[in-house]
Amino acid sequence: MVLLLGGFIWWVVSKAESEFPTGKHIARIAIDGIITQDRYREEVLQKIADDDDAKALIVLINSPGGTVVGSEILYEALRSVAAEKPVVAQMEGVAASGGYITALGADYIVAHGNTVTGSVGVIMEYPDMSGLMDQIGVQMQVLRSSEIKGGVSPFREASSAELAAQEAMIEETYQWFKSLVAERRNLNGNALDNVTTGGVFSGRAALANGLIDSLGGGSAALEYLESVEPTIAELSVEDWDMDPPEPWYSGTLSTLLGINPLVKRFSGSESAQLYSITR
Numbered sequence: 001m002v003l004l005l006g007g008f009i010w011w012v013v014s015k016a017e018s019e020f021p022t023g024k025h026i027a028r029i030a031i032d033g034i035i036t037q038d039r040y041r042e043e044v045l046q047k048i049a050d051d052d053d054a055k056a057l058i059v060l061i062n063s064p065g066g067t068v069v070g071s072e073i074l075y076e077a078l079r080s081v082a083a084e085k086p087v088v089a090q091m092e093g094v095a096a097s098g099g100y101i102t103a104l105g106a107d108y109i110v111a112h113g114n115t116v117t118g119s120v121g122v123i124m125e126y127p128d129m130s131g132l133m134d135q136i137g138v139q140m141q142v143l144r145s146s147e148i149k150g151g152v153s154p155f156r157e158a159s160s161a162e163l164a165a166q167e168a169m170i171e172e173t174y175q176w177f178k179s180l181v182a183e184r185r186n187l188n189g190n191a192l193d194n195v196t197t198g199g200v201f202s203g204r205a206a207l208a209n210g211l212i213d214s215l216g217g218g219s220a221a222l223e224y225l226e227s228v229e230p231t232i233a234e235l236s237v238e239d240w241d242m243d244p245p246e247p248w249y250s251g252t253l254s255t256l257l258g259i260n261p262l263v264k265r266f267s268g269s270e271s272a273q274l275y276s277i278t279r
Helices: 002-017 039-050 068-082 098-104 130-136 160-185 189-195 203-208 218-228 230-234 251-257
Strands: 025-032 054-063 087-096 108-111 116-118 237-239
Touching: 025 039, 039 068, 054 068, 054 098, 054 218, 068 087, 068 098, 087 098, 087 218, 098 160, 108 203, 108 218, 116 203, 160 189, 218 230
Parallel strands: 025 054, 025 237, 054 087, 087 108, 087 116
Antiparallel strands: none
């Protein structure tokens, strides 16, 4: 029984240790869909930064954006990796708003000719159901310390003070985003203003306006890495999984042990946020 338990513990530990690629390689991760805060993703990026076998990082991006905080944390995590090894962003179908912030975390950005790029701006949306509430005779009673406490609400028409407070926060966040573009892409004046209107660009237009470094896909990303360190080109590209691993008690094992297989890890993601830079 002791030997059986010891063997089981060894299996669990060895499975966890073999979770990521080993041996000298180029690490590659994928950022897909809406970006929110993800603790597991942060842990993986820190592992890549600390892993001496991972000689470089390619970041595949296909995202329309996400929350402000989620995008900021992802950007900072990529800059931490870039402090240790070269990082290149390979933009696919779309890299807008938070997706483009992700690309800014890399040392070099490549995109396809038709990659939807940019959307440098901030947006906040909420439903206004006040008219419907009036029709059905329902009112939301609110007790608060000030007129702007709690911000705007879908249950009542926003006051001028509430709107002004939200607009000020949006403008502050927008200026942060704009300054990030200015710093990372070395843009200023009209060149900066022209690409920070909230509009999007094709990959070709993004190159002409200084938002990316070259057109292409995986080969262009590898060419950049080879220009930084020629020996890197000899290494294989290995994917690092950004999805949290299933708990050891899930699937067949959980069935055998009588553990609910629907138990999942939720701690790595944040709840929905009103504030977003999705488009």
